[in-house]
Amino acid sequence: MTISTYPTVAIVGPGAIGTTIAAALHEAGRTPMLCGRTPRESLELHDAGGVVVVPGPVLIDPARAGGAVDLVFLAVKSTQVEAAAAWLAALCRADTIVCVLQNGVEQQSTVAPFVPGCPIVPSVVWFPAQVQPDGAVWLRGKARLTVPDVPAAGVVLVIGPHEVVQG
Numbered sequence: 096m097t098i099s100t101y102p103t104v105a106i107v108g109p110g111a112i113g114t115t116i117a118a119a120l121h122e123a124g125r126t127p128m129l130c131g132r133t134p135r136e137s138l139e140l141h142d143a144g145g146v147v148v149v150p151g152p153v154l155i156d157p158a159r160a161g162g163a164v165d166l167v168f169l170a171v172k173s174t175q176v177e178a179a180a181a182w183l184a185a186l187c188r189a190d191t192i193v194c195v196l197q198n199g200v201e202q203q204s205t206v207a208p209f210v211p212g213c214p215i216v217p218s219v220v221w222f223p224a225q226v227q228p229d230g231a232v233w234l235r236g237k238a239r240l241t242v243p244d245v246p247a248a249g250v251v252l253v254i255g256p257h258e259v260v261q262g
């Protein structure tokens with residue numbers, strides 16, 4: 096695995112939360128692969144400071160993923176995890192870290208059946224973001240995640256230490 100130098104990263108579910116994290120990764124020089132169900136050429140994140148455009152495309156066919164990655168951010172809603180299972184199968188090998196960006200306390204048990212053996216990192220998503228009718232996302236606050244203080248969560252700092260708190 097290459098996580099100590101340049102992890103390969105995918106976002107599954109580039110909606111309000113997924114676009115915000117994709118933009119933070121892009122700004123940190125770690126532009127992720129974008130995996131969704133609605134094709135787009137790019138993602139747009141607006142906030143009080145301006146706009147970030149994350150180059151795509153948003154892939155919609157898991158067969159085009161091109162193999163497993165080091166880190167997957169799963170940002171579909173909890174009710175959509177099963178439907179996104181083909182993405183998880185295409186992107187995960189045994190040591191792929193899966194960081195779940197959802198509300199609720201059942202992130203691990205909801206996702207584990209679809210990523211057997213993979214370390215799963217739950218998170219608390221602190222920021223409000225909204226998808227606009229044109230697909231652009233408005234971030235109304237500071238992007239901030241909390242992840243547990245476990246070794247697997249360290250790779251999530253690839254986003255940038257200011258946005259992610261371990262604890």
Ligand SMILES: NC(=O)c1ccc[n+]([C@@H]2O[C@H](COP(=O)([O-])OP(=O)(O)OC[C@H]3O[C@@H](n4cnc5c(N)ncnc54)[C@H](OP(=O)(O)O)[C@@H]3O)[C@@H](O)[C@H]2O)c1
Pocket residue numbers: 107108109110111112113130131132133170171172173175178179180182196197198220221222223224225226
């Ligand atoms: N939004 C917030 O402010 C906020 C704050 C805290 C926590 N959360 C939590 O974050 C999680 C995500 O919420 P969200 O607001 O980001 O939802 P969202 O905007 O609806 O984003 C979900 C994304 O997943 C995509 N998707 C759905 N099914 C898929 C599939 N089978 N394969 C690939 N992609 C798929 C959707 O695609 P389409 O574009 O085709 O719909 C959409 O891009 C939820 O658990 C929510 O409770 C949200």
